[in-house]
Amino acid sequence: MLTLLTFPGSFGAPSHSPYCVKAMCLLQMLGLNWQPEYMHDPRKMPLSRLPVLKDGDQLIPDSAHIQMHLEAKGVDFNAGLSELEKAQAHALVQMTEAGLYNILVHDRWLVDASWEHTRAEFFKAIPWLIRGPLTRNLRKGIRSKMMAQGTAQFSESERVEHMKRDLVALSAQLGEFAFLFGDAPTAADAAIAPVLDMILNLPVETAARCLLRSWDGLPAYVVRVSDAIYPGAQPVKLSVAA
Numbered sequence: 001m002l003t004l005l006t007f008p009g010s011f012g013a014p015s016h017s018p019y020c021v022k023a024m025c026l027l028q029m030l031g032l033n034w035q036p037e038y039m040h041d042p043r044k045m046p047l048s049r050l051p052v053l054k055d056g057d058q059l060i061p062d063s064a065h066i067q068m069h070l071e072a073k074g075v076d077f078n079a080g081l082s083e084l085e086k087a088q089a090h091a092l093v094q095m096t097e098a099g100l101y102n103i104l105v106h107d108r109w110l111v112d113a114s115w116e117h118t119r120a121e122f123f124k125a126i127p128w129l130i131r132g133p134l135t136r137n138l139r140k141g142i143r144s145k146m147m148a149q150g151t152a153q154f155s156e157s158e159r160v161e162h163m164k165r166d167l168v169a170l171s172a173q174l175g176e177f178a179f180l181f182g183d184a185p186t187a188a189d190a191a192i193a194p195v196l197d198m199i200l201n202l203p204v205e206t207a208a209r210c211l212l213r214s215w216d217g218l219p220a221y222v223v224r225v226s227d228a229i230y231p232g233a234q235p236v237k238l239s240v241a242a
């Protein structure tokens, strides 16, 4: 049985990490038996991050590597896509993980009102005596990363302008489709919808949450993806190479 080492769920999502939810969706699409194993501290993991897939005695860190590992078993998460569509899917995933993901992290950790909820929800299993110093340090680290990466250097309106361009690109691809590349979910949906879902469910009204909640088509798209491939959904029929 495959085991996914993952952060636990929060704010209605099956994990608080969009990368963990992406890996869960890929496993769900596969239709094989898998189980989650919840962790709070990934420091002993191969890349000090989650998700990590345990397959026998192999540990595979990183959602993209997990996808490749599953594809090496003959699964095609992009069945029916042309080479051009595969290139577009790759570009949209990279865009989301480099742009929208950082806006999510920023708004969860660095907006004061949001941080109160994030800390209470993500660290509820940590004894309160050590929760204060631990979370202050983690928040400091996130602030430095977000400054170095740039997201925290922008004003809220600048971040929203960046975000709009990403949402325009996603909407253009989605068009009238149910999923990004047609009437069945593909790897791009597994990667992108969890990030949108978590922005939609930020615990306070940030400009990013407000923008996405009012964006025509994308909130309904996220519901379709979660109904189709979040844990608990019926496996999607994927083509497996002969």
Ligand SMILES: N[C@@H](CCC(=O)N[C@@H](CS)C(=O)NCC(=O)O)C(=O)O
Pocket (backbone or CB within 6 Å): 016, 017, 018, 019, 042, 048, 049, 050, 051, 061, 062, 063, 064
């Ligand atoms: N590129 C990695 C990114 C994974 C990642 O950044 N995970 C974050 C949570 S979203 C993490 O484990 N951070 C370390 C921590 O929270 O201690 C992937 O696709 O799996």
